[in-house]
Amino acid sequence: MANGSTRPTSRDVAQAAGVSQAAVSLVLGEKWRGRVSAATAERVREAARELGYRPNLAARNLRLGHTRTVLLVVPALTTEFFAGVYTGAARVAARHGFGVVLYPSPEGIGPARNPFASAQAALDGVIASSMAADALTAIRGDELPLVMLDSDPAGSLGGATVNLDIADGVRQVTEHLLGLGHRRFLHLAADIASWTFEVRAHELATRLAGTPGTSLRTVRAHISIDAARTAAETALAARSPRPTAIICDDDKLAAGAYKAVRRLGLRIPDDISVTGLDDLALATAIDPELTTVRLDAELFGERGMQALLAVLEGREPEEGDIPVQLVVRGSTAPPSAP
Template identity: 35%
Template structure:
């Protein structure tokens, strides 16, 4: 039995070539090329074109994408770089990107960085070596050498979800500031004043905007947020959310009435931490999230959160990328997609009779 390498070589040798289609169609090689290669020039009768396409389909001809890439310096492939593919926010973004790009013949290659800047830079270099036509960056920092590297290489770039501080690349993001303001206003309207917050790393625009949305709303309402009621997590995960909540529950003389979490995974970790010490959600502690990842309405109690339009963000990012390919100016540099508050069972009502 042939090994894998031999089988691949045999498969390449058995591929149907343009010359095979030409011979079977009874036309010149150049005619077949003009019929089957997108963008090729030249007038060909409908009858001949239909005969060539029919023969090509019958023989099982597929274009040699490697050869085409060498000719055009385009692979019809786009990179998508994410922190952690286990994070449920990314699949709907990818789906939106594909909805925009697949009809144009592009394929999306996804790479996972694990929050490691050096890994991100290496991925960009490897994608550039493979002649990707552009990169979607879902890991963008406020100050980001990865963005700078893409610009040095001349690779079209669209930041997704996050943006640099100076808005140095086109980006499609969520209105994180507005979304968290609406959430915090609802928490206050529910009667809560002893509030704790779990934040994300402040080198991300999403984290900074959500923090400012919380703080500005509390400041305007005259509600204090002591330092011991604020914990930052190094990454957005259930594990880190649980760890941060354990810190909040043991800091100070009393536990908070509500914990506003920077995202849903962190909020799920917060719920787990509370339950492990016998606290009930929301009668003992209320908890909120952000993102509206799938199945949040299936947990008990269902999580109060902010719904981001993740698929729409991905689709809009794809359209911005296509505009760059066509040489169109990208304005505004940053597009903001709206969001909506979803009130569910994890956020209760604070009454005057409740103990603090």
């Protein structure tokens, strides 16, 4: 590190860029236009990035940051769930004089462009879904005060975690279907490497392993109706005896399963039961209405923002997972006789 210090200073950035400290302050404070050239500004930003200079953290003293802006990093906005998370986070933020910038990671995976010239200078903290965690490294958001949503508490990039009780949601679905008499299951799983989906698969397998006479097959699909239809149709057409229930990781996957079942000339729930997870608006738009697990997205966002405020103030965030609720509708029924 420059000058042998444990953290670079604005002087280090100035020396690396060949400019004055005043120019560094102007550029990183976004006040450079008309005062230094665009080429000089880019040189300063590049020097700051290479040195790992983080002005927002340099004087951290357990007080609220000075920009009062939080970044919420989510997967691509393909469902209303993350809109609800944003609504809840913004509601709490507004009560404390903060703003929330919503940043959807492209496709939920891979590199993402930095939405700020210097994220560390422009933000006080980050709230991120584990499904979009890959974007954090690209925007260097993992170097700021951080709260992870839907993330393994044992490996959450060093940040605090806020989780829904997804494992209990899967338990509720499984117990509901077992109670109806189902024993042959197809798991339509989200084809995304994410802790939350690993929890769903593990909990489902564990619950069924404890019940004699059950069978479980898993197929994966991207979270889209067309991908789910293709995966479910292939699985149902190629397997005998046919499963009597399809457990889906997401309501959009369940909608794809509906289409697959009907293309094969089967009926829901007479021939096969289907469950989802999320309780999106889609769940009551399809027929029959979908049995699914209700996740309170707005409360999720509220708790995420409350946790980040606690981190910024040097307090311990509230512990405990957020409860979820099984909503039984018309897509599940006892299996028909062989």
